[in-house]
Every structure is written in structure tokens, then in C-alpha cells.
Amino acid sequence: MSNTSVVTETKLDEINIVANTDVQTFVDLRSDTVTHPTRAMREAMLTCAVGDDVMGDDPTVNELECATAELLNKEAALFVPSGTMSNLIAVMVHCQTRGSEVILGDQSHISLYEQGGISTIGGVHPRTVKNAEDGTLPLEEIERLIRTENVHFPVTRLVCLENTHNACGGRVLSMEYVEKVAALCRKHNLALHMDGARIWNAAQVLKLPVAKLVEAVDTVSVCLSKGLGAPVGSLLVGPKAFIAAARRIRKVLGGGMRQAGVLAACGLVALRDMRERVTEDHIRARRIADALAVHKSVKLNPDTVDSNIVFFELDPAHTTLTASSLVSKLNEGHKVLIMALGPMRCRIVTHYMIDDAKVDTAIRALLETLDAHAK
Ligand SMILES: *Cc1c(COP(=O)(O)O)cnc(C)c1O
Numbered sequence: 001m002s003n004t005s006v007v008t009e010t011k012l013d014e015i016n017i018v019a020n021t022d023v024q025t026f027v028d029l030r031s032d033t034v035t036h037p038t039r040a041m042r043e044a045m046l047t048c049a050v051g052d053d054v055m056g057d058d059p060t061v062n063e064l065e066c067a068t069a070e071l072l073n074k075e076a077a078l079f080v081p082s083g084t085m086s087n088l089i090a091v092m093v094h095c096q097t098r099g100s101e102v103i104l105g106d107q108s109h110i111s112l113y114e115q116g117g118i119s120t121i122g123g124v125h126p127r128t129v130k131n132a133e134d135g136t137l138p139l140e141e142i143e144r145l146i147r148t149e150n151v152h153f154p155v156t157r158l159v160c161l162e163n164t165h166n167a168c169g170g171r172v173l174s175m176e177y178v179e180k181v182a183a184l185c186r187k188h189n190l191a192l193h194m195d196g197a198r199i200w201n202a203a204q205v206l207k208l209p210v211a212k213l214v215e216a217v218d219t220v221s222v223c224l225s226k227g228l229g230a231p232v233g234s235l236l237v238g239p240k241a242f243i244a245a246a247r248r249i250r251k252v253l254g255g256g257m258r259q260a261g262v263l264a265a266c267g268l269v270a271l272r273d274m275r276e277r278v279t280e281d282h283i284r285a286r287r288i289a290d291a292l293a294v295h296k297s298v299k300l301n302p303d304t305v306d307s308n309i310v311f312f313e314l315d316p317a318h319t320t321l322t323a324s325s326l327v328s329k330l331n332e333g334h335k336v337l338i339m340a341l342g343p344m345r346c347r348i349v350t351h352y353m354i355d356d357a358k359v360d361t362a363i364r365a366l367l368e369t370l371d372a373h374a375k
Helices: 002-018 021-025 039-047 059-071 083-095 109-113 139-145 175-187 199-206 240-252 261-273 278-293 323-334 356-372
Strands: 076-080 100-105 125-129 155-162 191-196 219-223 234-238 309-314 345-349
Touching: 039 261, 059 076, 059 234, 059 261, 076 083, 076 240, 076 261, 083 100, 083 109, 083 155, 083 191, 083 219, 083 234, 083 240, 100 109, 109 125, 109 155, 125 139, 139 175, 155 175, 175 191, 191 199, 199 219, 199 278, 234 240, 278 309, 278 345, 278 356, 323 345, 323 356
Parallel strands: 100 125, 100 155, 155 191, 191 219
Antiparallel strands: 076 234, 219 234, 309 345
16 A cells, blocks of 8 residues: 555656656746646545546535535536536526527626637627726616617626636626625626636635625636646536536536546645635736836736736837737747737736746846837
């Protein structure tokens, strides 16, 4: 027995140190999805019980679903391969019939980055509200867009929020704001879904239990593979009957997985070990933002950096760089990876594989490159 665990240790070291030399070489700030599963996750994969989850037989998946529902204080949860599928299923179950309408932010992940699946696959019409800079949707705008009964109109059935808000720069929605939207939804008999891919980050920023943050919403989608470092997986969380309907739709979308316990095992470790530490990512993101904000080539207000995402704009009056030329110079010259998300707009995301030394490297590389191309 002790012999076996020695062999296991060696293999895990090989995985972490030999197979992933790029981790030592690169400072990868493109996204918090680039994280590799931790050693504890890999060990959990090795030892977890599994079964056919489509038949409901995988004990580890069942445990993850129960643990997540409990953590969010909702009745039930469904393990799905991705946040995109989780949001799509949520919209499809809430809206039921084709010709329904969902109100959501024009900067929301569902609106921008999910291929319009709610329309092409779900048959649901999106009605977008312009997101405020802080990730909220103005309440009066939501209310103005709710359809009245009229043969020309689709039927409004759902509002979607996002917390933290990715494209608005990781902004955190307050509990008070979410409660106000929920009250509006109740008044008009609409459902409320929260894209909480990074709800863990929001909970740490607000210093509140995650369950509090989602108390007022009907359903939530959470990701294990962003800041929490699991390799795969999201959970859709909500009432029992909703999750039963969601399970059927997951199957038709091809998301029924078999011995998914090996993935769920990582998810359980992610929930246990990785939630509290995201505060470190927030501190490091703020350090990067503070360092960049004082450079004249950069437009950035560090006070808008709530969590682990930093967006900045290059000022063409003060630099010859574009977002894409900055990205390639950082990559080729410094092995620092960031993402261009617009002609002059870049994004940096911190995560558990970025330590203080990597932040120092990134700041040095950024300032050096900006200095070299300032005008
Ligand atoms: C990443 C992300 C998703 C989608 O998750 P995938 O697992 O990449 O499909 C959904 N919503 C938000 C806010 C995200 O950041």
C-alpha cells in the first residue's frame, strides 16, 4: 500500500513538473480558464468512485451536485460540461416555448460569447439592455423592455444577470441590486437567472456567503473551471422540478456524461480548497492595475478593478502600440500572455497559478514595452 502511494507521488510530480514546463516559462494572464488541475484534484481523480451518470449511478457526481445545491441553498443542481451549456439549458427551461423573450445585458457572456445559442438552438429571442459600466442593467430599462400582451410581440419570460461581470471588467453586483431586480421580476411574473460563472469571486469581494448572493434569484449557473482551477465543469442550480427538466435538455444537447466522477472529484476539491484563496487573485489584479494606471499610454481606473479581471485601453495619442501588437510583443519578448479584446483594448486575468513573482515579471514586461513605444 505504501509502495503504491510512493509510485503515485512520483507520477504526479512528473505530471506537474515535467509535462508542464510551459508553466514555469510563461506568465499566462489570458484567462482564469488556463489553470491546470491541482495536485489534490489529480489525486482525487485517481481515487474517486464512479458510475454511469446518465443512469444516475455516479456517486461522485451526485455528491458534487448535492454539495453545490447545499452551498447555494437551493433544492438541486446539475453537473454540465460548460458554462455555455449551463446558461443555454437555463434559458431553454425558463422560456419553454419558442417565441419567448429574455432580457439580458448587451455585454453579457450569453449575449456576446455563446454563439447566440439561445436563439439558434433554444428558439428564444434576446432583448438586450445596455450594461452600465458596473455590470448592472438599469432597473427602469429592464422594466421598459418587458412586453405587454400584444399579438405582435414575443412573450417576456426571463431576465439574466451576470456576477461577477466578465466583459465589464470583473465587476461585482451588490446583493441589494440583485434583490431589486428580483422584486421587479416577481412583480411582472418573470424568472431570474444568474450567470454566476465567477460568483465565488463576488462572494469573496462582498465577504458574504455565496448562498446570500443568490438568495433572490431562481436559478444560478456556476463554473468550476475558472478561478477555482478545476479542469472541466459547471453546475446549474435551482428548484427540483427545474433541474429535472434541465437534465432532459442536457441529454438532447449531448451533455450527458458517463463516468464523470473523475471530473466531479476535481470539482469537489475546487469547492473545498479554492474558493477562499481567490482574494489573492484580486489583490494581484489590483497590483497590476495600479502599476498600469499611472502610465500615460494606458487608460484605466484601478478603482473599477473589483476582482481578478483587469481591462485597459491603449491611448493612441500616447502610444504607437495597438492591442494586438502589444500582445505579440509581450509574448515574443517576455513570454507574458495577455488577451486583445478590441483594437486598443486588452484584458489581464489573474488566477491561482499566478504568484507574486509572476506579477512582478508581468508588470516589468508591460511597463518596458509601453515605455519603448510611447509617444
Ligand atoms: C466563461 C464564462 C461562461 C461560459 O463558460 P464556458 O465553460 O467557457 O462555456 C459563462 N459566463 C461567464 C460570465 C463566463 O465568464
